[in-house]
Amino acid sequence: MKSKEEILKELSDCVVDMEDKLVCGVAEEYIQAGYPALDGINEGLVDGMQRTAELYEQEEYFIPELLICSDAMYNGLDVLRPHLLKTESRQEKHKIVIGVVEGDTHDIGKNLVRIMLEAAGYEMHDLGRDVALQSFVDKAKEINANVIAMSTLMSTTMPGMGQVIEMLKAEGIRDKVKVIIGGAPISPAFAQKIGADGYSATAVDAVKLVDKLMRAESEKIGA
Amino acid sequence: MVQKILDYKCKRANASGFNEKTITGLQLEFPKSYNDAGTMAAISIAIKKEEGSPVCLLPFCHTVEAETLGGIINLSDGKFGPRAATYAYTSVEELLHLSDIDFNQGRIGEVLKACQMIKSQGETIVLEVSGFFTILNSLIDVTKIFKAWRKNVELVDKIFSFLAKNLYSFIEEAKKAGVAMVSYADPAGSVNIIGPKYTELVARNFTVPFLKKTSDLADDNFIIHLCPKTSLILLSLGVAERKTIDLSQRINYIEACLKAIGREKIIGQACIKDTQAVLSHGKITSLQLV
Structure with a gap:
């Protein structure tokens, strides 16, 4: 079985590499392995989006790439969000x-x-x-x-x-x-x-x- | 290594609609001012006189081509100008089923009729034609185009080829209607929006072949003008070269463009909407596609 860190890295990479289909399978694998959804979101998908933002700042990526990366992030979120604990999903945000x-x-x-x-x-x-x-x-x-x-x-x-x-x-x-x-x-x-x-x-x-x-x-x- | 593609900073492309003075002064009615040939011709001539411009400009928005291709356009109250009300298409595949434009129908037909009316009054007409991304932007969420490009290049090629074919026909019809200059602009395809990769791809695969074909329409009565954003992209990529024409006199930019008719095929160093621009050195630049 893959470690939590390995799958988190895969989730993050899926976002950076614009893998909007593959990300769903990786997110499923992460949940089935019993790891917490919140970490998958923050340390996997959001981490990937932050790396994408850095590439955008460095002019490696432009708007089209950012938009496609975000599709991968949202697809991953669709898999992980239903598994958030009630307290986690109710966290007060700005x-x-x-x-x-x-x-x-x-x-x-x-x-x-x-x-x-x-x-x-x-x-x-x-x-x-x-x-x-x-x-x-x-x-x-x-x-x-x-x-x-x-x-x-x-x-x-x-x-x-x-x-x-x-x-x-x-x-x-x-x-x-x-x-x-x-x-x-x-x-x-x-x-x-x-x-x-x-x-x-x-x-x-x-x-x-x-x-x-x-x-x-x-x-x-x-x- | 992708070349550094320069972006021309333009404020004119970011304006749309009529100002309050024009709306009240000319007692404009909407949507008639955007979809009736006679009204459009009268407004265009009135604006020309008001601005002291050497030419009449048409149309008054960038949605005519998209509307003809099924775009759902809100013709509005005039202040903000026509704009897409919603996306007409939800999938890129739907764009493959578009029919060729019928230039006798709808608003595009009225625009061409307005050109004929203006010409019959002895005026010189400039027709503004929208480019690939500006049209697509009013039809579909362009993110879907970028996504399709990564996974199905052939599909997007077909759509751009379809647009190029129909834009060429539009320009042919415009020439027949008496238009002296077609000004091609694609502000939604600016390098600062779509990035250098897609800018280069579109320029090399579609804009240049389209312009090569279209520039053959240039003759003693007709010329192609490019928005300087497009000019700068082509020059940055090395797919076009500058040629300076010395007119040896301080001259209004649009008048200089008109003087290039019959001498050059493509020009474009300033915005065609900037009717007061002056070339103090008397030199205008033409573009030679490589």
Whole structure:
């Protein structure tokens, strides 16, 4: 029988090597061997996605490769998740509402950010593309979101991001939710201008940004 | 070793729809402004005059080709421009069953009719044609294309060949309708989106053969213009070379393009939407496919 470490490495490699079919068999083998599902997710599949992100940062991988790797991760998750202990699956996570703002249908970047944040342990609520501005606010209220992440590739739809922030203020929940933005025409200066809490140029940086914002928030609550 | 493929930074490609001034000033009605030949022609001529441009541009969005291929398009209220409402196809295999475009039908037929109307008023027309990924992006989740490419290269080859064949026919029809310049752009296929591997694959296997065939349509009345993103990809890969044409005068970029008609087959160093761009040195660059 293979050791736990061996199968974890295989799970991780399946993600990095884009083995979206093979990963299911490896995940089954891992469960049948009696190893805990949570470790399989974190030390196998998520580890693979983090290695993929490193390859992306090194420009070895690009968006197509990342998307296919993420398919392998999700296929593996489909096998492992039903085996999580009830307490494990109920663990409280920071909640993020994500979407492409109204008027724009370019969602590759948004999908990447969702995948990376999910791999980093955040609970993602993906509203999709061409999302009505009010929907960001409504969903954030409904799930008590910690973060709203908005993206757009088009300069004509950028103002919608600022409108969402104004809507959050009008609803009196601006201080309860962090707002991060990204997309080709977006800049740190624009983020600052509309009063967003942060901007990131890449999906990998988006994770670092949310980690930083959530850490700061925890420290604030702790203090 | 993959060459370093440069990406042209463009803000114009990231804009869509009409601005408020145009909508109210021209009293635009939607979706009529996007799907009626007479209305499109009138708007295009009015915008030309308003901007002081030497040419009329059509269409007003990048979804015409996709819609003709079954794309489900939201023609919207004008402010944001037409866009895919949802993906029309869920599997790559479905794209194999697409029929060749009927240029007498639908919005694409109206666009061609609008070209004829504008031409009959003595105006010069530039038709913007969308490239492979820009069309696919409005039809299907392109992740599925990338996945298919890893596992079934032949399948994706067939789809791209189908698109190339139909785009060629579209450009042929545009020429017949009196278009002076076709501007080809594929912003969804930018190197910063699809990465160098797929950029090179598409350029070598599809864009170059397509452009070689299409550029043969160039004559004393017709020329192909490339979005500088595409130009830069071809130049970076060494599949095209620059040739400088000295016009010996400070000149508007689009006017310079028009002066290249009859002299060159392919040009493309700035955005065709930038109607105010000026070549202060009076030199325009053409592309020679290797």
